[in-house]
Amino acid sequence: MSTDTLSSVVDRYVERTPRSRAAHERARALLPGGVNRTIVHHEPHPVFLARADGAWVTDLDGNRYLDALGNYTAMILGHGNRAVRDAVERQQRDGSAVALPSPREVEVAELLRERLPSIEQVRFTVSGTEATMMAIRAARAYTGRPLAAKFEGGYHGMHDYVALSVTPDPAAAGSPERPATVAPAGVPPGARDSVLVLPFNNPEAVDALLAEHGAEVAAVIVEPVMGSAGVIAPQPGFLERLREAADRHGIVLIFDEVMTLRLAYGGAQERFAVRPDLTTLAKVIGGGYPVAAVGGRREIMSVFDPATGPAVLFSGTWHAGPVCLAASAAALRQLDRGTVAALNARGDDVRARIGELLKGTRDLQVTGVGSLLCLHANSRPLLDYRAAAQGDRARIAALQLALLNEGVMIAPRGMFCLSVPMTDADLDHFVAALGRALAAVGEIEA
Ligand SMILES: Cc1ncc(COP(=O)(O)O)c(C=O)c1O
Numbered sequence: 001m002s003t004d005t006l007s008s009v010v011d012r013y014v015e016r017t018p019r020s021r022a023a024h025e026r027a028r029a030l031l032p033g034g035v036n037r038t039i040v041h042h043e044p045h046p047v048f049l050a051r052a053d054g055a056w057v058t059d060l061d062g063n064r065y066l067d068a069l070g071n072y073t074a075m076i077l078g079h080g081n082r083a084v085r086d087a088v089e090r091q092q093r094d095g096s097a098v099a100l101p102s103p104r105e106v107e108v109a110e111l112l113r114e115r116l117p118s119i120e121q122v123r124f125t126v127s128g129t130e131a132t133m134m135a136i137r138a139a140r141a142y143t144g145r146p147l148a149a150k151f152e153g154g155y156h157g158m159h160d161y162v163a164l165s166v167t168p169d170p171a172a173a174g175s176p177e178r179p180a181t182v183a184p185a186g187v188p189p190g191a192r193d194s195v196l197v198l199p200f201n202n203p204e205a206v207d208a209l210l211a212e213h214g215a216e217v218a219a220v221i222v223e224p225v226m227g228s229a230g231v232i233a234p235q236p237g238f239l240e241r242l243r244e245a246a247d248r249h250g251i252v253l254i255f256d257e258v259m260t261l262r263l264a265y266g267g268a269q270e271r272f273a274v275r276p277d278l279t280t281l282a283k284v285i286g287g288g289y290p291v292a293a294v295g296g297r298r299e300i301m302s303v304f305d306p307a308t309g310p311a312v313l314f315s316g317t318w319h320a321g322p323v324c325l326a327a328s329a330a331a332l333r334q335l336d337r338g339t340v341a342a343l344n345a346r347g348d349d350v351r352a353r354i355g356e357l358l359k360g361t362r363d364l365q366v367t368g369v370g371s372l373l374c375l376h377a378n379s380r381p382l383l384d385y386r387a388a389a390q391g392d393r394a395r396i397a398a399l400q401l402a403l404l405n406e407g408v409m410i411a412p413r414g415m416f417c418l419s420v421p422m423t424d425a426d427l428d429h430f431v432a433a434l435g436r437a438l439a440a441v442g443e444i445e446a
Contacts, residue, residue: 001398005442009402010044016405019060023048039072042397042412047404052079054421057409065409066426066433068416073227073259073372074283076335076343078421083330084287091326097318104325111332112285112295115266118275122295123304124320128258128282129157131292132221134304134314135278136161138294139219139252141303141312147213149196149220149251152179153229153385156221156256156280160191166228170386177205200226201234201383203241214249219278224268227259230388231367231374231415239274246277252300258282258292262417263344263370265337271369287331289324339420344370346427347418353431360444364395375399375414395441402437 014021024045028034035041047059055078057067070076077084091104109122125131136148148161152173156162165173165182174180176199183192196213198220199205210217224239226232246253255276260268262284269276278296285291295301304314318324347370354373358364363379376382378391396414403410408430410416418427439446 001395001442005440006398009398009405009440012405013401014044016063017045017047017059017061020047021045023060039411042400054078054080055419055423055426063407065404065407066422066429067409067419068430069409069411070417070419071288072283072411072415073262073417074286075288076262076284076371076417076419077287077331078419079288081287081331081334083334084289084327087287087326087330088289088323091323094322096323097321102320102322102325104322104329105320108285108291108325108328108332109295111329112281112293115332116269116279116295117266118269118277118297119279119295120298121301122293123301123314124325125292125294125316126290126318126321126324127157128256128280128292129159129162130316131258131280131282131294132156132162132254132256133159134312135254135256135280135294135296136219136221137312138278138300138303139254142300143218143250143252145216145218147194147196147217149198149210149213149217151198151200151222151226151385153200153226153389154221154223154256155228156223156258160187161195162221163187164192164195165197167389170389173386176384176386177202178209199384199386200229200232201238203238206242207245210245210249210251214245214251217249217251219252219254220246221254221256221280223256223258223260224272224274225260225263225369225372226385227372227415228413229385230376230382230391230413231369231372232382232384232388233367233369234272235383239272243274243276252277254278254280254296256280259372260369261285262335262340263372265335265340284335285328285332286324287327289327290318291324291328334420343418343420346422347371347373350418350427350430354434357431357435357438357444361438362443364438364443371418373416375410375416395443398441399437399443402440403433405440406433406437408433408437 050058168182179197253276257267264271282292303312354366376391377395380387438444
C-alpha cells in the first residue's frame, strides 16, 4: 500500500469525524491514550459513541456504522434488545444489588446447565477475566498441583496467569514445539514460572510437553477456537487428543468459551463434541450486561462450597447482581437452538462471499467458524498464533479504517462477527462496503 493511498483513507476519516477527534483530544488528558480499553485504540483516533440500536451504531458526527464488532462479539442480540430492556427495568424496581442470594442466580444457572450438560454447578462473576482466574484456582485447589498450561496466543483476560504469551514476538518465543513462557511488563517471575505454554493445533508437541510436566499441571485452559489470535479453528481431532492427554495426566481441562459459546446452542463443546471439566463464559451470556461464569463438574466446583469446610474464597461485590442476571436470562431464552444455528449458517455464507471477493487480492484471507470471522493479510495456512502473527497487521488496520469510511465497524486486528438483528440487506452492505474499502486501500483494482 502506497503512502498516498493510506493518507487519502486517513484524510477522509479525519474529515468525517471532527467531533470524535475533539472528544479524543479531551479524553487524552484524562485517560491514558484517550481510551479506557487497549483494544478500542486505533490511529488516528477512534470514533466516539453517540448511540447504538439493533445492528447499527451512530457516532458523534452522525455517521452510521453496521456494528460487525458487537463489543468484541458480546452483543449477539444487537443493541437495545427489547426483551432484555424490559427484564432489566422490571428487576431494577425489585433491587439491583443486595448481599442475599436471589432466585435469578438459580434461574440463569438452570438455563446454562440446560444448554451445557458439562456444567453441573456454576458460579457467576462480572468479567471473563475473573471467571478464568477462578477456574484455574479451582483446578489448583482440586488437584493440589502448581502449574497451569495455556496455549501460545490464547487470550483469557488480564490476570497474571493468563497474561503470559498472549502476543509474544514469534522470533523471541523459542521453538514452535516448546514455546517459551513470555511475560509482559508487570507480570512477576512467579506467575511466569507457574505457567506452561503449549502450541495450538500441534497434538504431538502437546503430548510431549504434558508427558514431561503433566504430573505438575493442574489445568489446561484453551479457547476451542482461538479468538484474539485470529479466529483459528482447531484441526479435526485436536481437542479430542487434548481431552485424552488431560485424562492421562489427571489434568482439569478448561474450555474458555467466553467467545465460542455463540458457535452452537451448547457452545464449541457441543459443536466439536468434546466435554471439558470446567467451562468459562462471559460476553453473550450477559445480554449486554456484565455477567460471566465458571461452571463444570460438581466435584471440582465443590472447592467453592463454604458449607463443607474451608472453601476457596469466591465473593465479588457485584457477582450475580440480579439486574444483570435478569438481562442474562432474557438473552439466553432468545438464543434458542434455531436462532443460534441460523446465525452461524449466515456466518458461513458471508465467509464464503468474502472468500470470493478476496480471491482478487494478493494474499488476503478470511478465517473463522460460523458467526465469528477474521481478515488476515497472510498467505500462510493459519493453524496457530505464530502463523497469524506473521501477517501484515498494518494492511488490516488500514482496511479497518477504510471500512469505517464505508459505514462498517470491525476490530483493528480484522476480527468481526454477526449479530441476530443483522438483515440480509445489512450483510449485503457489509460485502459491498468491503469491496469499496479493498479498492480504497489498493488491495483490488478500483
Ligand atoms: C476467550 C476469552 N476469554 C476471556 C476473556 C476476558 O473476558 P472479559 O473481557 O469479560 O474479562 C475474553 C475477552 O475478550 C475472551 O475473548
